[in-house]
Amino acid sequence: MVNFTENYYIQKDRMYVATDCIIFGFDSGSLKLLIFKRRVKPFLGEWSLIGSFVKLNEDVEEAAQRVLEEITGLKDVFMEELKSYGKADRDPGFRCVSIGQYALIRINDYDKELVEKHGAHWYDINEVPNLVLDHNQMVQDALVRIRRKARYKPIGFELLPEKFTIPQLQRLYEAIYQKDLDSRNFRKKVLSLNVLLKLDEKDKSTSRRGAFLYKFENKRYRELLTSGYNFELS
């Protein structure tokens, strides 16, 4: 919510706008959330999402991208607004409306040192500890959102490396939907969407036989969209 390292001088009779990032990754078959141990008061030592005030001359979206880059070293991360959190009493110190934004990142791309420097930790989505303020609510809302959105927009690919196998993709969707999928039916369905490019390479890290690698063809997807196509993967 509020990053006091920025040394703002807070005034009680003013409205502030902040943004908080709900950062998701995918690893070892489950969704992960990146959270931070606060190093400043208030809430020193407690777990929290990462966030910042929105500056007067800065777009809300810019603020979120700025925070995310400071923490992960990544630019142009997939990020979308979740919703605003606008209860008058949500922050006991002063009045602040926070705009929640969820980010999907490829968990191996980020700058590990940078992340550790900020006291961050990846938590399995089912083991997230208590967070400050309404941050647990934000996480739950974000999960509901991506579970819905993954059905009709290809956001899942933001969580995978550029090259991935069908079984990997399936494990991702199983983690998102929290249910097992039939591998043959999943393959049939996803390939029928016509947005995956099969490569000549195999990934042999997880199986003996090895599985073919694929790429998501964003350009193709956008073209199809213009002619009434709709992505659907449940």
Next chain:
Amino acid sequence: MVNFTENYYIQKDRMYVATDCIIFGFDSGSLKLLIFKRRVKPFLGEWSLIGSFVKLNEDVEEAAQRVLEEITGLKDVFMEELKSYGKADRDPGFRCVSIGQYALIRINDYDKELVEKHGAHWYDINEVPNLVLDHNQMVQDALVRIRRKARYKPIGFELLPEKFTIPQLQRLYEAIYQKDLDSRNFRKKVLSLNVLLKLDEKDKSTSRRGAFLYKFENKRYRELLTSGYNFELS
């Protein structure tokens, strides 16, 4: 966005939060939007959504309900957050983040005099004039949202009178999805959802034969939800 009748003294070096309401109704087979001719500077005489600053001691949601009640006389209207509009330069006068909220109202319930007193007008969704600031964008975003959401949540009923006929419901969905639906298939589908209660009354205002009236059973719907049911109406 900003209601200057409230006589705020705006300061350039501060952040403000406002809320704007995208108010939808349904009448004569099409979706309508309630907009206002501004009676104060700036943008005097131009069309605009209705909105207000969010007060320091007020939830964002409360602010929206307050505005809506001032204008339509209605309390407890169905309203949900759309998204925030946070571009730094969106308002030329000062820095203001607006939280867009869309409301669905039963078009005959509102207080006509009150609405007229505020210089308001219902516009067909396809004939909305130029609005101030980014308000046209808000309307478009809200339309996309309800077109999506109507598929999986029973929000449509918020736009109809408590008692409605199946053909009425169908015309509503046709207006939302902008495509014709087969009446027999629509009826079959909607009745199979098990959330409509058939009444003994008929509505004869639109046809000779008269069509049976139905009610949406919210309680039933909520019960079904708890056991893995999902509403879907396309």
Next chain:
DNA sequence: AGTTTTAATGGTAAATTTTACTGAAAATTA
């Protein structure tokens, strides 16, 4: 070298859902 093991694939048949379509019933108007 051959057998076992394990995950990745290709395929097919049953079950379910969606789509397309015809016609009768109920009331009003002429």
Next chain:
DNA sequence: TAATTTTCAGTAAAATTTACCATTAAAACT
């Protein structure tokens, strides 16, 4: 009482989803 209009019921074809079996490719283990 005939014509008109809108509601509403049922069924067959088409498409999609689901539930399975079988084969393949490569590594691991005799």
